[in-house]
Amino acid sequence: MKNLSVNGQIFLIAIWWLKDEAYGVQIRDKISEMTGRTFTFGTLYNTLDYLAQKGFVTSQSVQILNQTGGNKRVYYTITKDGLEALREARELQESLWKGIYKYTF
Amino acid sequence: MKSTKFPTPPRLAAWLVKNLDRYQITHAIIDDMQEVFTRIYKEHGPFLACFWYWGQCLDAVIKTTLFNLRWRLIMFKNYLKIALRNIQKHKEYSFINIAGLAIGMACFILMFLYVQFEFSFDKHHKNADNIYRVIQERPSDTSLGINSFATTPPALAPALMEEFPEVVASTRIGYLSKILVNDNEKGFLEEKIYCVEPETFDIFTIPFVKGVPQTALNDPFSIILSERMAAKYFRNENPVGKVLTFREKFDFKVTGVIKTMPINSHFVMDFIIPFADYFQFKFGTAAITEWSNYSSFYTYLLMREGADKEELEQKLPAFLDKHKYQIYPTEDNLKDKYSLQPLTSIHLHSSAKIEISASNNNIVYIYLFSSCAFLLLLIGCFNYMNMTTANSVQRGKEVGMRKVVGAGKGQLVRQFLSESIITTILALLTSFIIVRLALPAFNNLVGRQLVLNPLENLQLSLVVLSVVLFVGFFSGSYPAFFISSLNPAVIVKGSFIKSSQGTSLRNVLVITQFAIAIILIIGTLVVKKQFNFIKYKDMGYDKEQIVVLHTGDIGTRNNFHNNIETIKAELKKNPEIISATGSKRLPHDITLGTVNILPGKNTDANIPIYGVWGDEDFVDVYGMEIIEGRNFSKDFPSDAEGAILINEMAAKASRWESPIGQSLTYWGNRTGTIVGILKDFHFHSLHKPIEPLCIYFEPLYFDYLSMKISASNIPSSIEYIEKTMKKFSPKYPFEYHFFDEIFDSAYRTEQKTGQIFSAFTLLSLCIACMGLFGLAMFTAQQRIKEIGIRKILGASAGTILLLLLKEFTKWVLIANVIAWPIAYMTMNRWLQNFIYRINIDIWTYIFAAALALVIAFLTVSYHSLKAATANPIDSLRYE
Numbered sequence: 001m002k003n004l005s006v007n008g009q010i011f012l013i014a015i016w017w018l019k020d021e022a023y024g025v026q027i028r029d030k031i032s033e034m035t036g037r038t039f040t041f042g043t044l045y046n047t048l049d050y051l052a053q054k055g056f057v058t059s060q061s062v063q064i065l066n067q068t069g070g071n072k073r074v075y076y077t078i079t080k081d082g083l084e085a086l087r088e089a090r091e092l093q094e095s096l097w098k099g100i101y102k103y104t105f
Numbered sequence: 106m107k108s109t110k111f112p113t114p115p116r117l118a119a120w121l122v123k124n125l126d127r128y129q130i131t132h133a134i135i136d137d138m139q140e141v142f143t144r145i146y147k148e149h150g151p152f153l154a155c156f157w158y159w160g161q162c163l164d165a166v167i168k169t170t171l172f173n174l175r176w177r178l179i180m181f182k183n184y185l186k187i188a189l190r191n192i193q194k195h196k197e198y199s200f201i202n203i204a205g206l207a208i209g210m211a212c213f214i215l216m217f218l219y220v221q222f223e224f225s226f227d228k229h230h231k232n233a234d235n236i237y238r239v240i241q242e243r244p245s246d247t248s249l250g251i252n253s254f255a256t257t258p259p260a261l262a263p264a265l266m267e268e269f270p271e272v273v274a275s276t277r278i279g280y281l282s283k284i285l286v287n288d289n290e291k292g293f294l295e296e297k298i299y300c301v302e303p304e305t306f307d308i309f310t311i312p313f314v315k316g317v318p319q320t321a322l323n324d325p326f327s328i329i330l331s332e333r334m335a336a337k338y339f340r341n342e343n344p345v346g347k348v349l350t351f352r353e354k355f356d357f358k359v360t361g362v363i364k365t366m367p368i369n370s371h372f373v374m375d376f377i378i379p380f381a382d383y384f385q386f387k388f389g390t391a392a393i394t395e396w397s398n399y400s401s402f403y404t405y406l407l408m409r410e411g412a413d414k415e416e417l418e419q420k421l422p423a424f425l426d427k428h429k430y431q432i433y434p435t436e437d438n439l440k441d442k443y444s445l446q447p448l449t450s451i452h453l454h455s456s457a458k459i460e461i462s463a464s465n466n467n468i469v470y471i472y473l474f475s476s477c478a479f480l481l482l483l484i485g486c487f488n489y490m491n492m493t494t495a496n497s498v499q500r501g502k503e504v505g506m507r508k509v510v511g512a513g514k515g516q517l518v519r520q521f522l523s524e525s526i527i528t529t530i531l532a533l534l535t536s537f538i539i540v541r542l543a544l545p546a547f548n549n550l551v552g553r554q555l556v557l558n559p560l561e562n563l564q565l566s567l568v569v570l571s572v573v574l575f576v577g578f579f580s581g582s583y584p585a586f587f588i589s590s591l592n593p594a595v596i597v598k599g600s601f602i603k604s605s606q607g608t609s610l611r612n613v614l615v616i617t618q619f620a621i622a623i624i625l626i627i628g629t630l631v632v633k634k635q636f637n638f639i640k641y642k643d644m645g646y647d648k649e650q651i652v653v654l655h656t657g658d659i660g661t662r663n664n665f666h667n668n669i670e671t672i673k674a675e676l677k678k679n680p681e682i683i684s685a686t687g688s689k690r691l692p693h694d695i696t697l698g699t700v701n702i703l704p705g706k707n708t709d710a711n712i713p714i715y716g717v718w719g720d721e722d723f724v725d726v727y728g729m730e731i732i733e734g735r736n737f738s739k740d741f742p743s744d745a746e747g748a749i750l751i752n753e754m755a756a757k758a759s760r761w762e763s764p765i766g767q768s769l770t771y772w773g774n775r776t777g778t779i780v781g782i783l784k785d786f787h788f789h790s791l792h793k794p795i796e797p798l799c800i801y802f803e804p805l806y807f808d809y810l811s812m813k814i815s816a817s818n819i820p821s822s823i824e825y826i827e828k829t830m831k832k833f834s835p836k837y838p839f840e841y842h843f844f845d846e847i848f849d850s851a852y853r854t855e856q857k858t859g860q861i862f863s864a865f866t867l868l869s870l871c872i873a874c875m876g877l878f879g880l881a882m883f884t885a886q887q888r889i890k891e892i893g894i895r896k897i898l899g900a901s902a903g904t905i906l907l908l909l910l911k912e913f914t915k916w917v918l919i920a921n922v923i924a925w926p927i928a929y930m931t932m933n934r935w936l937q938n939f940i941y942r943i944n945i946d947i948w949t950y951i952f953a954a955a956l957a958l959v960i961a962f963l964t965v966s967y968h969s970l971k972a973a974t975a976n977p978i979d980s981l982r983y984e
Contacts (some may be wrong), residue, residue, distance in 0.1 A: 024137030041134050042165035046172055061133070074133040 004056075004089045010035060011047055012056060012086050015076050023073040048076060056082035112146040114139065115155050118162040134165065180516070181523060188524040191500075192531075198496055199528075201879040202489050205872045206532035206580075209485025210572060211539035212868060215547050216478035217568055218555045223466055226369045226452035230310045232407055235273075236448035237414060239265075239404040240457045241441045255457035256401035257443070262302075264428055265404070269420070271412035276304040277402045279383040280461055283655050283808075285663075285837055286376070287350050288338050292836045294655060297375035297462075300383035308407040311374075315345050316361020322379045328357035329377040331365045349376075352663065353836060355385060368554065371451045372462040396429040403461050406445070414445050470858065477865045480621050482576065484869055485532075487614040488876040489525065489580035494611060495883040497588045508593035517589035525581025529573050550860055583610065612916060615880065618873040619920035619957060620927075625866040626953040627928035631945055632859040635936065638943045639852055645786025646692045647728035647813075651844035652826065653691065654810045657837075664834040666805060673722070675829050681815050681822040686722035687807030692729075693848050695788040695798065714755055714797040715788070716771060720804035724750070724783070726813045734765045734781030737802040747777030748802040753785045755797035769799065777801055790851060791941040811844065870957075874964045877913065881965040884909065885972035892972055893980035902973040909969035910962065917961045921954045928953075 004012070014030040015022040024044065032038045039047075051057045057076045064073055078086075113119075123135050138161055146154040192199040227233055239257050262275040279300035286295045305311070306318035313321075314332060321329050328349060335344040344359045351357060357378060366373045408414065421443045430440060446455060453468040497504075504517060512520075540557050548555055559566045656665040665672065673685045695717045721737035721744075723729075732753070737744050749769055756764045768778050785795045814822045827839045849856070885892075892905055929945065936942040 024133055025140050028137075028141075040164040040168075041138055041161050042168035045132060045134050045165075046168050049172075072133045072136045 004085045007047055008051060008056070009086065009089050011051060012078055012082055015057060015078055016086075020075070022076045027076070051082070052076075054081075054085075055079060056085055111139070111143050112151065112154065114142050114158045115162075118159050122162050122165055138162075180519075184520045184523050185527065187503075187520075188527045191524070192528070195496065195499075197882065198492050198879060201875045202492050202528055203532045203535060205485040205488035205875050206529060206576065207485075207535035207539060208868055208872055209482040210532055210536035210576070211543065212478045212481045212865070213572060214536060214540050214557070214565070214569065215543065215555075216475055217565065218557065219547075219551055219553065220471055220475055221562075221564060222369060222553055222555055223453060223471055227371055227448050229367055229369070230308075230448065232308065232310070233449055234447075235408045235410060235412075236308055237406045237408060237445040238448065238451060239406065239443055240446050240455075241443050243441050244439050253457045254459055255403060255455065255461060256459050257404045258396045258429075259402050260396050260428070261443075262402075262404045262406075264424075265406060268424060269417060271409045271417060272406050273409050274304045274307045274407040276302045276308055276405050277380060278302075278305065278405065278461070279380065279402050280372075281383070281386050283657065284386065285352050285657060287353070287836055288347070292838050293337075294838055294840060295376060297373055298378065299372070299374045299376065300378050300380045301374075302380045305377075305405070308405055311366065312364045314362045314364055315343070318361070321361035322377070324358075324360070325379055325382060326355060326357050327360040327379060329361040329363055330359055331363055331373075331375045333365045334375045335359075335362050352386075352657070355382075369452075371448075371464060373464075396432065401459055405448075414447070418444055467854075470854075473858075474861060477625070477862075480625075481865065481869055481872065482572070484618050484621055484872045484876075486576055486580040487618050488872060488879070489528065489576075490583050491611050491614050491876055492879050492883075493521075493525070493581070493584040494587060495880060497584055500588065501591075504588050504591070505593040514589045518585045521585035521588065522578060522581045525584070526573065526577035529577040529580075532576075533569065533573055550857060550864075552857075611880065615873075615877065615916050616920045616923065618869075618876060619917050619961070620924040622866070622869045622873045623920055623924035623953050623957050624928045624931070625862065625869050626956060627924070627945075627949060628932055629859070629862045629866045630949050630953060631932045631936070631943075632855070632862050634943050634949070635939065636852065636855050636859050638941075639791050639855070639939075640849065642787075642791070642941065644693065645729065645784060647726075648845040648848050650814050650816055650819075651726065652812045652814055652823065653842050653844050653847060654812075654826075654830065655840065656687070656808065656810050663837070665810070665830075665837075666807070668833055669720075669804065669807070672810075672829065672833060675832075676812060676826065679822065679825045681818060682826070683813040683815060684722050684725050685810060685812045686720055686726040687804060687810050688717070688719040688723050689803075689806060689808055690717050691809055691811070691844065691847065692727050692786060692788055693851060694790075714758075714799055716799050716801060717788075718801040718803035718806050720802070720807070723800065726811050729786055730784040731781045732784050734779070736781060741780075743778070744780070744802050747775055748780045749777040750781050750783050750800040750802075751779055752783045752788075752795070752798045754795055755799055756782050758797045771799075771801055775801075787941070791939050794940045870960060874960055877961055877964045878967070881909070881913070881968040884912070885968045889972065889975075889980045892975070893977035896977040897981070902970075905973040906966070906969050909972065910965060913961055913965045914958065917954075917958050921950075921957070924953075925950055 010031055011027070014027050014034060017034075018026055018030055024041065027048075028039055028041070028044055048057065048059075052059060056079060058079055059074050059076050061072060061074050064071060119135065122138065138158065142154055142158050145157055192203075230236060238255070239261060240253060240255050241257055242253050244252065259277055262277045265272050266275040281298040281300065282296045283294050284298055285292055286298075287293070301322070303319060303322050306313075311318070316329065321327060330338070330344055330349075338344070338349065339347060344362060347359050349357050349359065363374070363377070408417070422440070425441065425443065446457075452465055453471065455465055507517060507520075537557070537559075544555065544557060557565075559569060657663050669687055673687075676682050676685045695715055721739065724731060724736050731750070733756075734750075737748050737750070741748075747768075749771075751759075751764060759767075761767055764779050764782060766778060768776050770776050779799075783798075783800070787795060788798055812826060823841060826841070830837065830839055888909075895905060895908075928950075932945060936945070
């Protein structure tokens with residue numbers, strides 16, 4: 001079983017949504033849009049590092065023309081293992097909540 | 106083009122982020138941040154953007170550091186485990202290491218507390234940095250050795266205030282002591298009585314508990330008490346409005362109470378009375394507008410913030426010419442020189458005479474003791490270095506293993522450094538316990554009330570922290586760099602022990618330790634000898650069985666002064682009391698500098714001469730010897746008109762053919778005839794030579810009553826004296842001292858120096874011996890096979906013992922060679938302070954050397970004997 005933290009899930013889902021557009025700023029914005037939480041870049045890259053270390057994402061560095069102020073972007077893609085982990089996390093969640101009504105608590 | 110297109114983020118922050126980015130290749134944190142920065146910049150303006158950028162930057166710094174440290178922490182946990190295991194495994198080594206360091210650190214902490222306290226004097230005043238005291242040099246008055254005086258004429262303070270705009274406030278303070286103060290029931294001789302002007306409360310920060318500073322001293326005969334005095338006299342009652350009587354004559358009404366001043370003040374006021382009332386108590390003092398030096402006041406100034414002290418000092422000669430020397434013309438080279446002394450430097454740096462209170466310390470002693478404490482810490486560190494390098498042979502295999510597995514040099518250095526820091530922290534905890542236990546004794550020794558409170562004392566915790574880091578790095582650095590730099594193949598073989606590198610450093614460290622210990626031994630011996638020399642030197646007067654009472658100032662004219670003849674007669678009725686005398690000063694401390702001129706044969710020879718006054722029994726009570734002429738006597742009625750005794754020095758200096766019968770003028774208008782010559786005695790401390798002295802016959806003017814009593818039944822004699830004194834003045838408190846105690850207390854500084862030195866010596870020897878003990882253990886272990894073989898081949902236990910002792914003896918002897926010249930120079934320097942001093946003889950050195958050697962032998966012989974008497978089979982057997 002691949003243990004995936006809540007943060008890890010959020011990140012992976014954000015990357016999945018973004019498809020080819022998943023680089024630092026976009027991921028941060030997407031998460032903010034999805035959850036209302038804005039991460040600092042420190043946390044962002046620490047988590048991405050962690051995911052990369054676990055093998056859930058791979059990254060690719062791309063030189064860009066100077067359009068936004070930076071001159072490099074690192075794009076992230078989910079690996080097979082990442083998708084597997086997401087699926088497991090979801091199953092865990094669903095089995096966990098099974099039979100409990102939404103407004104029980 | 107680029108720079109106009111995109112706003113640039115704060116440069117420093119950008120640089121930080123860029124440098125902290127761990128994986129420059131895959132990470133684009135800086136570019137991403139730039140992108141968002143641009144966005145915020147456009148939407149919200151530069152200020153918010155920069156603010157955001159900095160926030161992101163600091164966050165990234167913290168997160169990255171933590172991330173990086175994660176692995177280090179895991180490694181550190183391993184180092185900690187190994188270190189603790191090592192400490193447990195080698196209990197003797199660890200004990201020596203930790204105890205040595207702990208003792209050194211405890212001394213250091215104690216000394217730090219002391220030094221910190223000494224430097225805190227007078228800093229509690231709000232204006233402390235702008236308060237100055239005026240002191241003066243009197244070239245015309247060199248008779249007292251140092252000619253710098255803390256006192257100044259009364260007219261100075263108002264004149265300074267008027268003349269110089271940079272002086273914001275000025276005040277005069279007069280000091281009275283040994284005054285009988287009583288309320289209705291009880292009386293005490295009080296010391297800390299000060300006559301001040303109201304400006305004092307503007308200059309110094311003296312919080313009032315009751316009363317108003319501006320008006321409290323408006324009426325004559327009003328008095329302000331300190332809280333502790335209010336409690337002493339009135340307990341819980343409200344003291345305001347109550348009356349205290351001074352000298353049974355003057356009634357003072359209490360108008361205020363101040364908070365008791367902290368003891369780190371260079372003078373502590375317990376009773377404060379209006380300045381003008383000073384003249385009620387002092388006999389023969391000049392008027393308040395006087396510029397002469399006959400009356401003693403302390404002048405304190407508050408300068409304007411930012412005013413230059415030296416600038417004002419330069420204007421002072423002209424100022425003095427204008428005010429003083431127009432009225433009293435003097436030659437230029439005899440004019441007084443005034444200077445300003447910052448308030449905060451009075452306690453440690455003032456060498457002025459007639460100090461406002463006797464609490465001053467000398468910066469030299471502070472330096473001396475701090476360096477001793479530092480040396481002790483150093484010896485402790487040396488122990489650690491020694492033990493660790495010695496022990497590293499056993500660690501060699503571990504280090505070799507780590508190297509083989511892939512530990513880098515940096516990692517090994519880090520491991521050993523963290524190990525030594527762990528040891529240091531353990532030592533620190535131990536040292537806190539030692540300090541806790543030793544603090545009462547130490548406080549007693551230095552006469553302070555120090556507390557150990559690292560949580561409240563920020564400076565202390567910072568210093569302790571830096572000591573831990575310093576000691577940890579310093580003592581751990583050699584083993585760390587030494588071991589980690591070795592070739593793993595060599596270490597694993599265990600052959601580097603024989604390399605001269607390891608042993609020669611150990612030898613140097615042991616030699617240094619012993620050299621320091623020997624220097625301290627010699628120092629202690631010399632201080633002790635000098636103190637005994639002072640104590641038992643024939644001073645020219647008796648010290649034993651003399652009871653001394655303070656009877657009040659000569660200006661008092663109390664019942665004692667009025668009835669002195671009757672009192673003396675009454676006292677002598679008791680056969681135990683041999684004789685009694687009233688005198689202005691006691692013979693060990695005649696510092697009255699009444700300058701007289703002996704009109705000698707050569708009229709140009711004007712010599713300064715000390716003067717004191719006494720009665721006809723003074724010479725008898727103190728067992729002085731008259732070598733020519735006679736004592737004062739009732740049988741000669743002419744003595745009442747003026748008679749003088751001079752000492753041999755004065756007789757020699759005056760160059761009269763026969764001094765007896767010559768007359769001298771004193772107090773301006775009194776003349777006396779010289780009736781006798783006294784054998785020279787040491788009438789002030791042995792720091793100074795014997796100088797000319799004369800004793801005037803003035804039986805009515807005395808401060809002290811001294812009584813020679815017989816050795817038998819002292820308590821009953823004292824009871825009798827008390828009864829007699831109470832008969833004449835029932836309210837006067839009976840406080841007696843023995844003269845030999847008073848004499849000893851005059852050399853308290855020397856005595857304390859001696860005690861502190863002895864303590865340091867003992868401790869340094871202790872630590873050095875622990876180190877030696879450890880090394881002996883190590884050597885014996887190292888040579889265990891060699892010893893076994895020697896024994897098999899026929900060596901006796903004695904031969905082997907000698908073999909082992911030879912090496913240590915060599916070290917101690919070398920240490921002696923280094924220590925002797927250093928000790929000689931330092932102690933000679935110290936002895937220069939005394940005019941009458943001992944010579945350091947060769948025996949002192951030999952004794953110190955022998956002591957060090959014997960102690961070293963005893964320390965080493967335990968393990969050497971064990972090795973020498975061991976069965977060789979045990980040491981040679983392999984399996």
